Amino acid sequence: MSKTYSAAEVAKHNNAADLWIVYKDGVYDITKFLKEHPGGEEVLLELAGKDSTKCFDDIGHSLEAINLRETYKIGTVVGDLSGTKTDDDNWEYEPPKYEWSPWLPVMIAVGVVVYASIFYYLWYL
Numbered sequence: 805m806s807k808t809y810s811a812a813e814v815a816k817h818n819n820a821a822d823l824w825i826v827y828k829d830g831v832y833d834i835t836k837f838l839k840e841h842p843g844g845e846e847v848l849l850e851l852a853g854k855d856s857t858k859c860f861d862d863i864g865h866s867l868e869a870i871n872l873r874e875t876y877k878i879g880t881v882v883g884d885l886s887g888t889k890t891d892d893d894n895w896e897y898e899p900p901k902y903e904w905s906p907w908l909p910v911m912i913a914v915g916v917v918v919y920a921s922i923f924y925y926l927w928y929l
Protein backbone atom coordinates (compact mmCIF):
# COMPACT_ATOMS: atom_id res chain seq x y z
CA MET A 805 0.00 0.00 0.00
CA SER A 806 1.30 3.42 -0.86
CA LYS A 807 2.21 5.82 1.90
CA THR A 808 -0.15 8.68 2.82
CA TYR A 809 0.82 12.18 3.89
CA SER A 810 -1.11 15.14 5.26
CA ALA A 811 -0.96 18.47 3.42
CA ALA A 812 0.92 19.92 6.39
CA GLU A 813 3.58 17.18 6.08
CA VAL A 814 3.98 17.85 2.33
CA ALA A 815 4.27 21.60 2.95
CA LYS A 816 7.40 21.04 5.07
CA HIS A 817 9.34 19.81 2.02
CA ASN A 818 9.49 23.18 0.38
CA ASN A 819 13.11 23.93 -0.53
CA ALA A 820 15.73 22.97 -3.12
CA ALA A 821 17.36 20.44 -0.78
CA ASP A 822 14.06 18.71 -0.02
CA LEU A 823 11.33 19.33 -2.57
CA TRP A 824 7.94 17.63 -2.73
CA ILE A 825 5.00 18.62 -4.92
CA VAL A 826 1.40 17.45 -5.16
CA TYR A 827 -0.25 16.45 -8.45
CA LYS A 828 -3.96 15.53 -8.13
CA ASP A 829 -3.78 13.39 -4.96
CA GLY A 830 -0.23 12.15 -5.56
CA VAL A 831 2.86 13.25 -3.66
CA TYR A 832 6.15 13.48 -5.60
CA ASP A 833 9.65 13.87 -4.25
CA ILE A 834 11.40 15.73 -7.08
CA THR A 835 14.49 16.89 -5.15
CA LYS A 836 16.82 14.99 -7.48
CA PHE A 837 14.93 16.06 -10.61
CA LEU A 838 15.00 19.80 -9.81
CA LYS A 839 18.26 20.55 -11.63
CA GLU A 840 17.30 18.38 -14.62
CA HIS A 841 13.86 19.92 -15.25
CA PRO A 842 13.74 21.25 -18.84
CA GLY A 843 11.32 23.95 -17.68
CA GLY A 844 13.84 25.24 -15.11
CA GLU A 845 14.21 25.11 -11.35
CA GLU A 846 12.32 28.28 -10.58
CA VAL A 847 8.83 27.05 -11.48
CA LEU A 848 9.29 23.97 -9.31
CA LEU A 849 10.71 25.95 -6.39
CA GLU A 850 7.68 28.22 -6.49
CA LEU A 851 5.42 25.18 -6.12
CA ALA A 852 7.56 23.41 -3.52
CA GLY A 853 5.37 21.75 -0.90
CA LYS A 854 2.24 22.77 -2.83
CA ASP A 855 -0.29 21.57 -5.39
CA SER A 856 1.17 21.69 -8.92
CA THR A 857 -1.78 20.12 -10.77
CA LYS A 858 -2.94 23.18 -12.71
CA CYS A 859 0.57 24.31 -13.61
CA PHE A 860 1.61 20.85 -14.74
CA ASP A 861 -1.48 20.43 -16.96
CA ASP A 862 -1.37 23.98 -18.36
CA ILE A 863 2.10 23.43 -19.79
CA GLY A 864 0.86 20.43 -21.78
CA HIS A 865 3.69 18.17 -20.65
CA SER A 866 4.49 15.28 -22.99
CA LEU A 867 3.70 11.64 -22.23
CA GLU A 868 7.38 11.20 -21.50
CA ALA A 869 7.16 13.95 -18.85
CA ILE A 870 4.04 12.34 -17.34
CA ASN A 871 5.77 8.94 -17.14
CA LEU A 872 8.85 10.58 -15.64
CA ARG A 873 6.68 12.32 -13.04
CA GLU A 874 5.27 8.96 -11.95
CA THR A 875 8.77 7.63 -11.23
CA TYR A 876 9.06 10.27 -8.48
CA LYS A 877 5.78 9.35 -6.75
CA ILE A 878 6.20 8.57 -3.06
CA GLY A 879 2.56 8.32 -1.97
CA THR A 880 -0.76 10.14 -1.74
CA VAL A 881 -1.98 13.16 0.14
CA VAL A 882 -5.01 12.84 2.43
CA GLY A 883 -7.24 15.20 4.38
CA ASP A 884 -7.55 18.94 3.90
CA LEU A 885 -5.65 20.03 0.81
CA SER A 886 -6.34 23.74 1.11
CA GLY A 887 -2.86 24.34 2.51
CA THR A 888 -1.27 23.03 -0.68
CA LYS A 889 -3.44 24.92 -3.18
CA THR A 890 -1.86 27.68 -5.18
CA ASP A 891 -3.75 30.76 -6.24
CA ASP A 892 -4.54 29.49 -9.73
CA ASP A 893 -5.94 32.74 -11.08
CA ASN A 894 -2.68 34.50 -10.44
CA TRP A 895 -0.48 31.81 -11.90
CA GLU A 896 1.07 32.54 -15.23
CA TYR A 897 4.01 31.00 -17.03
CA GLU A 898 6.66 33.60 -17.75
CA PRO A 899 9.30 32.63 -20.28
CA PRO A 900 12.86 33.30 -19.14
CA LYS A 901 14.01 36.84 -19.81
CA TYR A 902 17.07 37.35 -21.96
CA GLU A 903 19.08 40.42 -21.11
CA TRP A 904 21.65 42.21 -23.22
CA SER A 905 25.20 41.54 -22.13
CA PRO A 906 26.92 44.71 -20.81
CA TRP A 907 29.86 43.69 -23.04
CA LEU A 908 27.84 44.07 -26.24
CA PRO A 909 29.03 47.63 -27.10
CA VAL A 910 32.64 46.56 -26.43
CA MET A 911 32.26 43.51 -28.67
CA ILE A 912 30.74 45.64 -31.45
CA ALA A 913 33.60 48.18 -31.12
CA VAL A 914 36.23 45.41 -31.29
CA GLY A 915 34.46 43.91 -34.32
CA VAL A 916 34.47 47.26 -36.14
CA VAL A 917 38.19 47.81 -35.41
CA VAL A 918 39.11 44.30 -36.61
CA TYR A 919 37.03 44.69 -39.74
CA ALA A 920 38.51 48.15 -40.46
CA SER A 921 42.08 46.83 -39.97
CA ILE A 922 41.55 43.94 -42.36
CA PHE A 923 40.02 46.31 -44.92
CA TYR A 924 42.94 48.78 -44.49
CA TYR A 925 45.61 46.09 -45.01
CA LEU A 926 43.90 44.55 -48.02
CA TRP A 927 43.34 47.92 -49.66
CA TYR A 928 46.64 49.75 -49.01
CA LEU A 929 49.25 46.99 -48.71
Ligand code: HEM
Binds near residue numbers: 841842864869872897
Ligand atom coordinates in the same frame (compact mmCIF):
# COMPACT_ATOMS: atom_id res chain seq x y z
C1 HEM B 1 7.31 15.80 -11.51
C2 HEM B 1 7.03 16.92 -12.11
C3 HEM B 1 7.53 17.34 -13.47
C4 HEM B 1 8.20 16.64 -14.43
C5 HEM B 1 8.67 15.17 -14.39
C6 HEM B 1 8.42 17.55 -15.55
C7 HEM B 1 9.07 17.21 -16.72
C8 HEM B 1 9.23 18.04 -17.80
C9 HEM B 1 9.78 17.66 -19.08
C10 HEM B 1 10.31 16.26 -19.43
C11 HEM B 1 9.76 18.75 -19.87
C12 HEM B 1 10.22 18.84 -21.35
C13 HEM B 1 9.01 18.99 -22.27
C14 HEM B 1 8.09 17.78 -22.22
O1 HEM B 1 8.57 16.64 -22.40
O2 HEM B 1 6.87 17.99 -22.02
C15 HEM B 1 9.21 19.84 -19.08
C16 HEM B 1 9.04 21.14 -19.54
C17 HEM B 1 8.48 22.16 -18.80
N1 HEM B 1 7.90 22.05 -17.56
FE1 HEM B 1 7.89 20.42 -16.40
N2 HEM B 1 7.89 18.77 -15.25
C18 HEM B 1 7.32 18.68 -13.99
C19 HEM B 1 6.61 19.64 -13.32
C20 HEM B 1 6.37 20.90 -13.79
C21 HEM B 1 5.57 21.87 -13.11
C22 HEM B 1 4.84 21.66 -11.80
C23 HEM B 1 5.60 22.99 -13.86
C24 HEM B 1 4.87 24.23 -13.48
C25 HEM B 1 4.87 25.35 -14.06
C26 HEM B 1 6.43 22.72 -15.04
C27 HEM B 1 6.73 23.60 -16.06
C28 HEM B 1 7.42 23.29 -17.19
C29 HEM B 1 7.75 24.25 -18.23
C30 HEM B 1 7.43 25.74 -18.20
C31 HEM B 1 8.40 23.54 -19.24
C32 HEM B 1 8.99 24.11 -20.54
C33 HEM B 1 7.97 24.04 -21.63
C34 HEM B 1 8.54 24.61 -22.92
O3 HEM B 1 9.66 25.12 -22.94
O4 HEM B 1 7.82 24.50 -23.92
N3 HEM B 1 6.88 21.43 -14.96
N4 HEM B 1 8.89 19.38 -17.84
